[in-house]
Amino acid sequence: MNKELLKTFKTLSISCRFKGYRHPGAVIYPGGIKYYPRFPNEKEQEITNPSKLFRVERIKPVKGTPWFYTKILRHLKIDEDARVTIVKNTPDTNAKLWKIKHLIKITPITFPYGEPTAEDINHTILKENGTCLVTKTLQPHPEQVKALEAFESDPKKMDSTTIKKDSRRKWDVPFGGGF
Template identity: 50%
Template sequence: MFRRLTSTITKEVPFVRSYATRYFNKHEGIFYPGGFTYYPRDENEVTPKIDPPKLFMVKRIKPFKGNPHWEKKILRDFKLEGNDVAIVKNIPENNGRLWRVKHLVEIKPITFPNGEPTENDINCSYLKENGELIISKSLEVSKERLEATEKFKNDPVKLDGNTLRVQSRKKWLSGW
């Protein structure tokens, strides 16, 4: 009699393990170029516009020492062995390598609030800690100043560092 009671209970209660995957397979997702599927919550929900950054600022936050050799190799490839910050292109190969060392680095997208720099703007731009690349025209060096510097460096009358050291030492030793 005990067997009949347990067998009827197990037959009446269905057990389904994979109903979550069936639920997602019912809805059509939206595929993005990154290779992932976005499932909207509502049918009327508008898909978010994704404007991926062109460059990432990668900052090492954990020590280099004590990591496996494959993680050290990735950090060396990004030149994060001694330096703390590197600029990395946003391409699938780099994103895959950054995914492997994401626990060792901090990744911030680089934004251009003053517009993207040209070849002439590279010397007068700087990268802030929050990932903004600022182009500052005040950092440009005028041609007059460059010419004056070259004239001063190449002037034969000017005393160079070695001559100044020798003359100063002679004065120090003579006393008068």
């Protein structure tokens, strides 16, 4: 009888060794990230061209978070001073973002008009929805340039000093006639 009792205790101790409930149906991504779909028959949408960059915005304060989360936030440079940063879409960075996903908001950056070149860096605008727009300097039309030159070289045009003198004379002598 004692041998049977010992066998049951052995099986109980072995079955209690693993910690936590392991939910079936996990999809494991590179970097050790496990994704559990909401519905079992749900198919994940295939992304053909993943974004190269992410816009990461801190939505919770750093104060009061554990030191290991604060260390990750400091490494990504979104601690108390900075609220938004741009990071690369790499497995190492994604693993760090996964650990602090409850503190941040991640938006993939898209380039609707093509990626900016080295010349366009000063003319880029990153919006909150993740679109990166390139706003280049506008060039005037040749007709506008010709019309401006014709206006400036017109002999009948009054310059600012003549207009000021005439306005002052009319102010000093209100009903004294005009030209």
